[in-house]
Amino acid sequence: MDTKSPEFELPNPVRPAFDATGHDDHVIVNIGPSHPATHGTVQIIAELDGERVVRTDVHCGYLHRGFEKECESHTWHNLIPYVDRLNYVSALINDFAYCEAVETLAEIEITPRCRHLRTLLSEYSRIVDHLTCVAAGLMELGAMTAFLYLVMVRDYMYEHLADLTGARVTYTYGRIGGLARDLPDGWLTRLEAILGQYEVFVARVHGLMDRNRIFIDRMRDVGVISTTDAIHWGYTGVILRSTGVPRDLRRDTPYLAYSDLDFEVPVGINGDNYDRYYVRMCEMDESAHMIRQLMATLPAGPINVDDHRFTLPEKHLVYTEIESLINHFKLVMDGPQVPAGDAYAAHESPNGELGFYIMSTGSGIPAKVHVRAPSFVHVGGVHRMLDGYQLADIVPTFGSINMIGGECDR
DSSP: OOTSSGSSSOSSSSOOOOOOOSOTTTTEEEEEEGGGGTTTTTTEEEEETTTTEEEEEEEEEOOOOOOHHGGGGOOOOTTHHHHHHTTTHHHHHHHHHHHHHHHHHHOOOOOOOHHHHHHHHHHHHHHHHHHHHHHHHHTTTTTTTHHHHHHHHHHHHHHHHHHHHHSSOOOOOOOOOOEEEOOOOOHHHHHHHHHHHHHHHHHHHHHHTTTTTHHHHHHHHOOOOOHHHHTTTTOOOOHHHHOOOOOOOOHHOOOOOGGGOOOOOOOOOOOOOOOHHHHHHHHHHHHHHHHHHHHHHOOOOOSSSSSSTTSOOOOOTTTTOOHHHHHHHHHHHHHOOOOEEEEEEEEETTTEEEEEEEEOSSSOOOEEEEEHHHHHHHHTHHHHHHSSSSSGGGHHHHHHHHHOHHHHHO
């Protein structure tokens, strides 16, 4: 039989992302991945009718990180630095969500002080993440003054977190059963001062932008997504809340110390770019309010559980006791022996539901680590917010989604 006959031809051979437009006056262009607003990996193939975007095909591209597979070659403790590099703008939330998944499987209950500190640092990270997103979006619209205000405050916070963790941006501060170290002297005093500076500069940005005619014309009724579409595409976080849905894991399925806090869940009206901007601005104020509550109620006591199977011994004991030296060696080389089974833990990250699904065979190395990364989910439906608008709207709309390449490609 002739293998070149039609019945042996492969269906749908390789073809362009878009077939012929059928319109002589339409043009197909590539935006990214080298475009400065597409994070170096994202490619947006757009069909244009003049300046109007008829349709888009969005590809997240590759960072070639292979995070999930890489986790299968490292101990439960040693892969924490890789977790930091998912959403590297708010790395601490990644740490705490991952650690909670392991602690759930190992049936570890963290100490009250650790629970409060993780909550405080999660909200601090949320402010940093939202500041970065809003500042970058305003810069791309030409609002350089507002950009500089927000980035200045963000850098104060980055330096403050570096004082606590000993690192900048990617902190590796979470530990299974606790934290790497306790607060240094004067850290909370400095935190209160930074929150005061934050309120001053954010108030200036509100005054510059909220009723700015140019800003409103560029953002309102642009990049609209309905509640139905948002739920259909699996959107969570700010994007879903901008449509009017008050879905927030911190309130709906409380974890850490959130059940002890008084806070509101800001929501939007139209699900447009302006709503996403305003929801983030309001969420930062709520985070500052929660941080002050946690500072006032922060309990004393240890930050790590007293369990030599998971907790690294104090360094001075490693240098002076043979038992502690052996314990440290075994935890670093072999890893903590996490009971066999699987677990899922989800936290409300600045972008939405960040979940870790882990599987263990009872050894010191994971059998599987899967990340429910909000950025990856959101890129899947971003075309719903781009199609039908202007070419110039692509950059602010994509910026309002806050796609982070590390967790998108993972």
